Amino acid sequence: MKKATIHFVSGGQRSGKSEYAESVALSLSEAPNYLATSKIWDDAFEKRITVHKNRRSDAWHTIEEEINIGSVIFQGNVVLMDCITLWITNIFDAYQYDVAKTIAHAQEEWDLLCEKDITVIVVTNEIGMGVIPMESSIRNFVDIQGKINQYVAQQADYATFMVSGLPLRVK
Numbered sequence: 001m002k003k004a005t006i007h008f009v010s011g012g013q014r015s016g017k018s019e020y021a022e023s024v025a026l027s028l029s030e031a032p033n034y035l036a037t038s039k040i041w042d043d044a045f046e047k048r049i050t051v052h053k054n055r056r057s058d059a060w061h062t063i064e065e066e067i068n069i070g071s072v073i074f075q076g077n078v079v080l081m082d083c084i085t086l087w088i089t090n091i092f093d094a095y096q097y098d099v100a101k102t103i104a105h106a107q108e109e110w111d112l113l114c115e116k117d118i119t120v121i122v123v124t125n126e127i128g129m130g131v132i133p134m135e136s137s138i139r140n141f142v143d144i145q146g147k148i149n150q151y152v153a154q155q156a157d158y159a160t161f162m163v164s165g166l167p168l169r170v171k
Contacts, residue, residue: 011162029078068113
């Protein structure tokens with residue numbers, strides 16, 4: 001049973017999603033939670049994570065959870081989850097690239113998160129707007145990402161699509 005208020009923020013890579021989502025969270029709380037879902041895959045990824053961390057002030061309470069987001073306990077009721085794409089990557093990897101198990105686990109965890117009395121601002125990528133990938137595992141991931149984005153967006157109270165740093169209200 002959904003209790004959470006959901007702000008869905010989507011767009012392409014480097015479209016300004018995270019910065020926009022951070023501004024929404026800070027407009028709702030002086031001390032929001034930041035639910036970080038990324039693994040550190042390599043040195044380049046670690047640098048990207050460091051940029052995100054350095055952009056946030058000490059007001060943020062950061063929680064790192066790569067897969068089981070439904071079990072997280074928050075301080076306060078405003079949560080920025082960044083991001084669905086990296087979270088899905090972790091689940092897909094954990095289930096050894098099994099599409100059905102990945103989707104089922106993601107939906108279950110999302111539902112558990114949304115049973116909490118919170119406002120969640122969730123960031124995701126629109127990765128299916130370009131060329132269809134040749135590699136089957138990448139096509140499967142794009143399909144999973146699209147299904148989970150649709151699942152979350154349908155539940156969202158608000159949806160914003162970011163284009164070149166500009167927020168376009170969708171819902």
